[in-house]
Amino acid sequence: MTLRIIVVTDHAHINGGLAKVAIDSAKGFARRGYRVDYFSAVGPVEPSLTEAGVTVTLLDQADVTSASSLARFGAQWLWNAAAEHGLARLLATCDPAETIVHVHGWAKALSPSIGRALRRSGLPVVHTLHEFYLACPNGGFYDYGAARNCDYKAMSLGCIAHNCDSRGYHRKLMRVGRHALMLYGSGLYETARHLISISKLQREVIAPYMSRDAVFYEVGNPIDVADLGPKGDHAPGDFVFVGRLSAEKGPRYFAEAARLAGVTPVFVGDGPEREALEKEFAEAKFLGWRSPPEVRAALRAARALVFPSVWYEGQPLTVYESLALGTPVIVSDLCAGREAVVDGETGIWFKSANAQSLAAAIARLEDDGVARRMAEAAYARYWAAPLTLDRHLDSVAAVYDKVQSHWRAA
Known part of the structure; x- marks a missing residue:
C-alpha cells in the first residue's frame, strides 16, 4: 500500500517558516515514493513542488497581505466557502485506509471552513502546531498593545474584553468571532486530536486548551543549513x-x-x-x-x-x-x-x-x-544530532503510522 498524503496549508510558495516546512516535507515524501497532494489557497506555486511530483490544488485566492479589498477578504477570512468545497472534492477521491491529511496552516487564507470538509471526510487527520490558532484568537498568546505575553485565559471574558490586537479592538472582536466559529461551528477543533508540536514549551502552553483525548507528538522542524565545520581560532565578531x-x-x-x-x-x-x-x-x-x-x-x-x-x-x-x-x-x-x-x-x-x-x-x-x-x-x-530533512521525514512518517493505527482502532 502506498500512503497518500494530503498537505493542507495557506500558501503554495515559501513566505516564511511554516510554508517552507510544509513544502519541503511534501517534496521529501514525494521523492520517497509517497503520493502527495498539496492543497492551498494562495499562489504562486513553488515550482519545485511539481518538479518533485507533488500534485497541487490551488484556489488562487488572496491572503490578508495581498487582498485588494479588505472588506471582501474579511468574508473569506471568517469562512472561506471555496476552501471548504474545494477540499471536500479532493478528499472525496481518497481511500480512508490509505490516506492521511496533514494540516499545517489555515489562519491566513483557508479559514476554519476547512474543518467541515475534514470532519465529513472521515479521514485520519494530523495537525502541526506552527502557532497557537487552535487555542488563541490572535494565534500567539501575545498582547500587542502591552508588548508582552498575554495573561488572560484564551476566550475568557477578560480575553474577549481586552484589546490585544495590533490593529484595534474591532479586529480583536473579528478574531473572537472567527475563533468561536472554529471551536463550535466548523468541526476544525474536533479534528485536532493528533497534534505535532515543535517544542516542549509549545505543548505546555497549548495542551490545557485541547481535548483531553488529544495525542501529542514532538517533532522538530528541519533546519536547512550546511555543515561548515568548526569555526576554529578566528576572532569572534559582533x-x-x-x-x-x-x-x-x-x-x-x-x-x-x-x-x-x-x-x-x-x-x-x-x-x-x-x-x-x-x-x-x-x-x-x-x-x-x-x-x-x-x-x-x-x-x-x-x-x-x-x-x-x-x-x-x-x-x-x-x-x-x-x-x-x-x-x-x-x-x-x-x-x-x-x-x-x-x-x-x-x-x-x-x-x-x-x-x-x-x-x-x-x-x-x-x-x-x-x-x-x-x-x-x-x-x-x-x-x-542535526535536524535534517531526512530525520524530520522519518519522525513524521512514524506519526502517520500511529495516527492511522488510532483511526483503524476507532
Missing part, C-alpha cells in the same frame, strides 16, 4: 540580531542592553520598529533584509546571535541555524528557543524583557575565550 524588527521579537531590549554593555548591536532584518530604533540608537548598525546565504554568513561571523523574543514562539529556526554554524546564542528564557541552548555551554539564557540581564549575558561573551569555547560546544552539540 553581537547580531536576525529577524523582523517588531516589538514581539524584542529588538529594543537588545539595543538597550548593547548600550549598557558598551558594544555595537548589529541588526539583520527590517520591520515597523526600525525607524524608531535608528533614531534612538545611532550607534547601532542596521543592515536590512539579506539573502539567506548572506544571513548565514552573518551568523557564521558573529560572536553570538542575540534572540530577545518576548513571546513564546514555537521553534525559532534562526537559533538552530546559528548553533549549526558554530555561533553561540543569547536567548530569552521565555521563548522555545531556550530548549536548543544549553545555558552556559552553547549560549546563555537571560531574563526575558530585561535589558540588564541581557547586558550581563553580552558582557560574559565579550571574553574571547568564553566566546570560542561556546562556539565549539554549539557546533559539536548541534551536529551530534
